[in-house]
Amino acid sequence: MKFSPLVQELIHSFKCLPGVGAKSAQRMAFHLLERNRIGGKKLAESLALAMDNIGHCQQCRTFTEADFCDICLSPKRKISEQLCIVETPADVIAIEQTGEFQGLYFILMGHLSPLDGIGPDDLGLDILESQLAKNQFKEVILATNPTVEGEATAHYIAELTKKYQVNISRIAHGVPVGGELEYVDGNTLSHALSGRKNYHF
């Protein structure tokens, strides 16, 4: 015995979400049907609207329904002449929350991954180059993830950026604040040692 066709289809549709298998999909479907039809309708609406209308910012490539995102439109941001290159829009939010960075962003929407068929063009590096060619930046900060793919991507972009005569920096690798040395992995610890700085009194 199976559920009725419409219920079955709803459960199946939920499986397109990341980390959602058969059981979770069933739980989500039943939860909305039994307890939150209004929320379900709301989700259906914003999903349909979002899938049709959200595109990429023409300058930084983040998700937005407008042509340019708020950060790219802000005149204050251009003054710093810094460009921070990150992998995802979520990384932008994380960096914005620190309040340390006042420049512009470029979002790769992924990282180089030849095995998955993701090459430089998929990361919009042509758009990045055309921006660098305009000579509006003094520093490019490579803030891709400290993973193998992220490092490779950073390296690739660094090579590509060389000819535009800007400072190229990479975010620091080291022990996370609040952690204990004992539990930090060896690779991170050797980065922390080799990247040591003079102590500021």
Next chain:
Amino acid sequence: MKFSPLVQELIHSFKCLPGVGAKSAQRMAFHLLERNRIGGKKLAESLALAMDNIGHCQQCRTFTEADFCDICLSPKRKISEQLCIVETPADVIAIEQTGEFQGLYFILMGHLSPLDGIGPDDLGLDILESQLAKNQFKEVILATNPTVEGEATAHYIAELTKKYQVNISRIAHGVPVGGELEYVDGNTLSHALSGRKNYHF
């Protein structure tokens, strides 16, 4: 800085799903936007369709877009004169997969929970009584969950069913097949002991 309004709204809408918080909602939104817009549109459609059209089977209360579900419509099912009372439609699927039961179901869509304001009327016990009054069943099997609320619900339904002269049974509590006695909790083990049966050679 925040995401653009439409992205923000999509992320917020995902939070209506059970077990989905801010981070998962963000991940789901980005996944669909970046990798699976077709799946997202499909989900939006089936969600809208489901929320508007799926109701309850008039006989057993399971989710269906028709007036009666397949099991209730099946003439074979009535012959057994057994009614199995479960908490959710997922329980029906679980029991159906065993292939052991050929009767009809009644789905409570929850359990008695006075603290959450869920009383007998919310579980459709009036519909259940009207079915029992028709005298079409010889046995009522109480298959609510072996939790405190499930037991209380089973007890309540047993009391209510008494006057209709049907056999009332409860699914067996005991050690799960394939488990190890050492790791079974004391409550289950004492149920397993008190519910012991003569060994069949």
